[in-house]
Amino acid sequence: MHGKKDNAVEKKLGERVVKDFTENIKGKDHRIYFDNYFSSPDLLRDLKENKIRACGTVNPSRKSLPMMKSAKEMKRGDYDWATSNTGLSVMKWKDKRSVHLLSNFHDPIQTTGVTRKEKDGNEIKVSCPIGLSDYNGNMNYADKFDQLKGVYETDRKSRKWWHRIFWYFVDATVVNAFIIHKEMKLPKMTLKDFRREITRDLVAPALVASRGEKQSQSSHLQFNKKKPNVPKSVCLESSSHQPERSTRRRCAACSYKKQQIRTDWMCSVCKVPLCFRKRKIRFQDYHAS
Incomplete structure (x- = not known):
């Protein structure tokens, strides 16, 4: 074949x-x-x-x-x-x-x-x-798996080709688990409720309980609305701040609402996106101020 x-x-x-x-x-x-x-x-x-x-x-x-x-x-x-x-x-x-x-x-x-x-x-x-x-x-019986997978499909657009494959395996795993659940003659449950139960079990109770609360004081990063704000002590206390590749995000130093500047770089310690622009090296400016 x-x-x-x-x-x-x-x-x-x-x-x-x-x-x-x-x-x-x-x-x-x-x-x-x-x-x-x-x-x-x-x-x-x-x-x-x-x-x-x-x-x-x-x-x-x-x-x-x-x-x-x-x-x-x-x-x-x-x-x-x-x-x-x-x-x-x-x-x-x-x-x-x-x-x-x-x-x-x-x-x-x-x-x-x-x-x-x-x-x-x-x-x-x-x-x-x-x-x-x-x-x-x-x-309808021939494509039952594709039908079940497509009902609540986890579809996320991304430039990384392997993301699509990853989410396909996640959906396939859920559908296979749902089929096994039905074969074991456990209490009847719809596919939607089955996915909800999986989500509840995977999400840690501590994360659910802390939703909406302030981050712990031990955390270096504190977010103010959309822009990350790193304490000065963190920026200046270490000399190991190095640029590293990341996903493309808005620069924390020079990007604003009317003119968005995006970069592929971030600080390895602060985990803040920072860009390298001509004449103005924002990475150095951010850690020197």
């Missing part, structure tokens, strides 16, 4: 993957569902010959698909369909966007009703091909 066969790039990888997975269910009249990466008329025809019922979304640019009604001519709930002499049916349904479906066992004439929300918040019933409703109901 790696995309190469005999040291050559495989052109019909999606079809081959489906055929490999269905090798042991031929002639058993099973139903399978997949998305448009795998779906093609040739694949569904082959599966039908092996008595495997298959259904999936399909890219309208695939070969051998008929021309369907233009999306501009359709409104929400409208659909168009066509059948082949080999028992395949292709359906095009207009929701917010057009959806194309290919099936080797659904009757394209049969429809059902689905609920959709309008812009004003009102719910309306919209006609939908029964094949598409069946597809949506079954494909």
Whole structure:
């Protein structure tokens, strides 16, 4: 399933993957569902010959698909369909966007009703091909992990590429723990409540109790609103103050609201962002004053 066969790039990888997975269910009249990466008329025809019922979304640019009604001519709930002499049916349904479906066992004439929300918040019933409703109901199980992870995803923008990977693992760990919690038949809990319980357990009671209180006197750093204020004794008592790389923040010495000066440097002792500007070396000025 790696995309190469005999040291050559495989052109019909999606079809081959489906055929490999269905090798042991031929002639058993099973139903399978997949998305448009795998779906093609040739694949569904082959599966039908092996008595495997298959259904999936399909890219309208695939070969051998008929021309369907233009999306501009359709409104929400409208659909168009066509059948082949080999028992395949292709359906095009207009929701917010057009959806194309290919099936080797659904009757394209049969429809059902689905609920959709309008812009004003009102719910309306919209006609939908029964094949598409069946597809949506079954494909929901295939991406269950991604669905759970995406509900309360920890998404943080950053210039550091590894941050995205880190938060992905955090979310994946929470989802896996939630699944184990359900399998152990413990008291029922929603995913939101489960995440809240994890947060409560991870946050130290001492930090929660001290929220809003003043920092301890032993701390060198005391913050006044947004700008850090380091006592003079700390700035002058040590000679080990050295610049070191940090995240990009506002300079504590020369940045102000109307003109923000940002820097990648900070003091290794004071932990205060300080910039190196032409003619004015703020790092030295800050520790000399």
